[in-house]
Every structure is written in structure tokens, then in C-alpha cells.
Amino acid sequence: MKVSVITLHRVRNYGSSLQTLATQSLLEMYGADVEIIDYYPERYTSLGLLKRLKHKSSKLEKNIILLTGARMIMCLSYAKKKIVFDSFLKKYIKLSPETYRTPQEIKKYPLKSDAYCTGSDQVWNSHWNEGIDTPFYLDFVPKTEYKFSFASSIGSDSLNDKEKKAVKKMLSEYRHISVRELQGVKILQEIGIDSTNVLDPTLCFNMDxxxxxxxxxxxxxxxxxxxxxxxxxxxxxxxxxxxxxxxxxxxxxxxxxxxxxxxxxxxxxxxxxxxxxxxxxxxxxxxxxxxxxxxxxxxxxxxxxxxxxxxxxxxxxxxxxxxxxxxxxxxx
The missing domain is CATH 3.40.50.2000 (Glycogen Phosphorylase B;)
Structure with missing residues (x-):
């Protein structure tokens, strides 16, 4: 059984990378052939960094020394993170053959799997994702296909009215939903979506x-x-x-x-x-x-x-x- 998982594997931090490995390993333990959908939106790329640098630079335009220093620090940090986390992905994570930069690209070149999973971490955090990023709600997957989530996180204490309407529509197509926080269960319950509270995938494996x-x-x-x-x-x-x-x-x-x-x-x-x-x-x-x-x-x-x-x-x-x-x- 092939399972395609979408998660925050391209966010260059320790938690996102390690929960990706844990989710992949857990599904494989139950016999699935796992593929991590390589969704790599602009905000995670060097172009996204340049845009953030431009935005931050506007606050320091009058001080050339501070501006130059800030740019150098951000570029150094980005370069080091890219080396560290890209090396980890290459070594341990089974990525899809295609890399998708936009929601439109995933819809244009759809994947073929037996099931589709929204993985763990803050995949449903609209602040983190700069709005509702619809691929994390599997909107590119036809309604007839098997969709589920595993230990997904909303990452905030509430949804606004706009988010409630959009989230309810997309998540109503899921066969099963599990979330990482008790607060997430309550938030989804408020919009009529049933879910189960489960541990983060990293906690599903022991010390060994x-x-x-x-x-x-x-x-x-x-x-x-x-x-x-x-x-x-x-x-x-x-x-x-x-x-x-x-x-x-x-x-x-x-x-x-x-x-x-x-x-x-x-x-x-x-x-x-x-x-x-x-x-x-x-x-x-x-x-x-x-x-x-x-x-x-x-x-x-x-x-x-x-x-x-x-x-x-x-x-x-x-x-x-x-x-x-x-x-x-x-x-x-």
C-alpha cells in the first residue's frame, strides 16, 4: 500500500525534520510504502529569504553598517541550515520524484497513491504558513480517495471565522483525523469535525x-x-x-x-x-x-x-x- 504524506519537511528546523522521519518510519512499520510529497514553497527557499531580507532591511536603511551586518548574519545562518537539513533529507527521507513549488503545480501533476496523509507538525498553522496553505489540507486529492491526518497541529488557540469556513470544507473530506494537541480537538469540534488526540510521532518511538x-x-x-x-x-x-x-x-x-x-x-x-x-x-x-x-x-x-x-x-x-x-x- 502506497501512502503519500505531506508535511513540513522543508522547514529547516530540528522538530520538523525529525517528525518527518518518525512519521515515515511509523507508517513503514505498519507495512506502507511511504513517499514524502516534496512540497517546497517559495517561503522556504533562498528567494523567500531574499524577500524577508528586503522587508527587514527597510527598517535599517538609514544605518548601512547595521544593514550590511544583518544581511550577512541572515545569509550565513540560511547557508548553514541549508547544508545541515538538506543533508538530513537526502540521507533519511524518501521524497517524491517531483518537487512542487506551488499549490497549482501539485494539482497539475497529481500523485498516484492508495492513501494520502497530512502529517504532523504545524501543517495547519495559518500564521506559520502565511495563510491557509491548501495542499496541507489535501485539496489536490479527489474526494473519492482515502485521506487522513496523523498528529497534525493547528498550532494556535483558535481559528478566525474565515479559517473556520475553509478548514471545515476541506477537512470534511477526510476519513480520519488525528491531531497533536488537545486544543486542536476542541477547535475542530467547534466546527463539527471529529478528531482524535494522539502523541507526536517522535514520541511513538523509544530511546533505542x-x-x-x-x-x-x-x-x-x-x-x-x-x-x-x-x-x-x-x-x-x-x-x-x-x-x-x-x-x-x-x-x-x-x-x-x-x-x-x-x-x-x-x-x-x-x-x-x-x-x-x-x-x-x-x-x-x-x-x-x-x-x-x-x-x-x-x-x-x-x-x-x-x-x-x-x-x-x-x-x-x-x-x-x-x-x-x-x-x-x-x-x-
Missing amino acids: FWKKYSSDIYSGKKYILTYNLHHDKRIDNLAGKIAEKLGCKVYNISYNIHDIVRSGTLKWCPSLEDYLGLIKNARCVITDSFHATAFSLIFHTDFFVLYPEEASSRLRSILKLTCLENRGSEKF
Whole structure:
């Protein structure tokens, strides 16, 4: 049975890449011949970067030095991420033969499968996707075909009226829907769509599975690890206090080279194997990241979550599901 999966595999971050691998592996474990639809919209490409640079540059036009520096930093970060994450895709992910840049291209050159799946991660987050990105709702698949979702995420606490109408129409064609957050179940219930709450696919595999993909170069080192997606100073402050108490170093995973100025040692866009290894071998992980939390759970690594001001539902959901709500807080 061939299953074509659409997910956020081209978003260059650790969670998106590793959940793609987990979804692919899980479906294969149940006997499916899996193909990840290589949907690669402009916002993930170098052209999308140039447009973002132009937008950000308008705020710095009067300061040539700052403008040049900002452009160099963004280009360096993009280049490093492209090398790291494209290498991972090439090594582990089974992509469709065709790459699709637009929703129109997928409709023009349709895939042939026995079933079609909307995968995990924030595939239904309109803010993240710069609006409702219809391929993630399988609008290119005929109504008569088998459509389902697995651990998909809306990634926000609500839908506006426009989103409710469009989402209800597209998801009503699915045979089965599962979502990653309890809040997602409630949101879909409000528009008459039944769904099931399930774990993120990364959590469907145990430590032994993920050890196969993790490095051991940090084994035996004493450090506190931060992965600070929202640039929250509270995370750095808490990590520093814990490190001082335990006599550890602080390692900071970041995509941005300018984070070298933060206290601690910068681990600039490490490979995915090293990302897993850093979490596996840390004395404690301090984060606002869903997947850093998930892998801390998998590797039995002590962790603490500082909830971001917005879009914290998925973090709260995973801690509630695992009865570890005392490991998260809005305050420090």
C-alpha cells in the first residue's frame, strides 16, 4: 500500500525534520510504502529569504553598517541550515520524484497513491504558513480517495471565522483525523469535525530507536542545554543559575551565529545527530521548544519548560499527557 504524506519537511528546523522521519518510519512499520510529497514553497527557499531580507532591511536603511551586518548574519545562518537539513533529507527521507513549488503545480501533476496523509507538525498553522496553505489540507486529492491526518497541529488557540469556513470544507473530506494537541480537538469540534488526540510521532518511538540517529560526541561532558526559540532571557537566566549550582557549563543550540554573544557556549546549527546527542547527554534541558521537550522525555533527560507568551498549547498538552505539568511554568 502506497501512502503519500505531506508535511513540513522543508522547514529547516530540528522538530520538523525529525517528525518527518518518525512519521515515515511509523507508517513503514505498519507495512506502507511511504513517499514524502516534496512540497517546497517559495517561503522556504533562498528567494523567500531574499524577500524577508528586503522587508527587514527597510527598517535599517538609514544605518548601512547595521544593514550590511544583518544581511550577512541572515545569509550565513540560511547557508548553514541549508547544508545541515538538506543533508538530513537526502540521507533519511524518501521524497517524491517531483518537487512542487506551488499549490497549482501539485494539482497539475497529481500523485498516484492508495492513501494520502497530512502529517504532523504545524501543517495547519495559518500564521506559520502565511495563510491557509491548501495542499496541507489535501485539496489536490479527489474526494473519492482515502485521506487522513496523523498528529497534525493547528498550532494556535483558535481559528478566525474565515479559517473556520475553509478548514471545515476541506477537512470534511477526510476519513480520519488525528491531531497533536488537545486544543486542536476542541477547535475542530467547534466546527463539527471529529478528531482524535494522539502523541507526536517522535514520541511513538523509544530511546533505542532514536539512539540510532544520535551522536555520542557529548557523552561524559557536564552541561546544561538551552534551546531558546523565542529569545527568552528567562531561559538563559535559569540555565545560568542551574549550571552554577551543579558546576556545569551551558551549551546553547541556536540557528543564529549572533547568539555567540549569549552567556554559555554556542552550538551553532549542529547536525541533527548532534542535536539529539546534545539532548541525550545533557544534565538538564531548559527550553520553550516542543520537540526539545519531546526528546528530553524520550532520552529521560531532566528538563524544564518556560512557556512562551503565545502558542503554548502544544507544550502544555504534552506535559499534561505525560503528567509532568510541574515541569512547565510561565514564570521564573
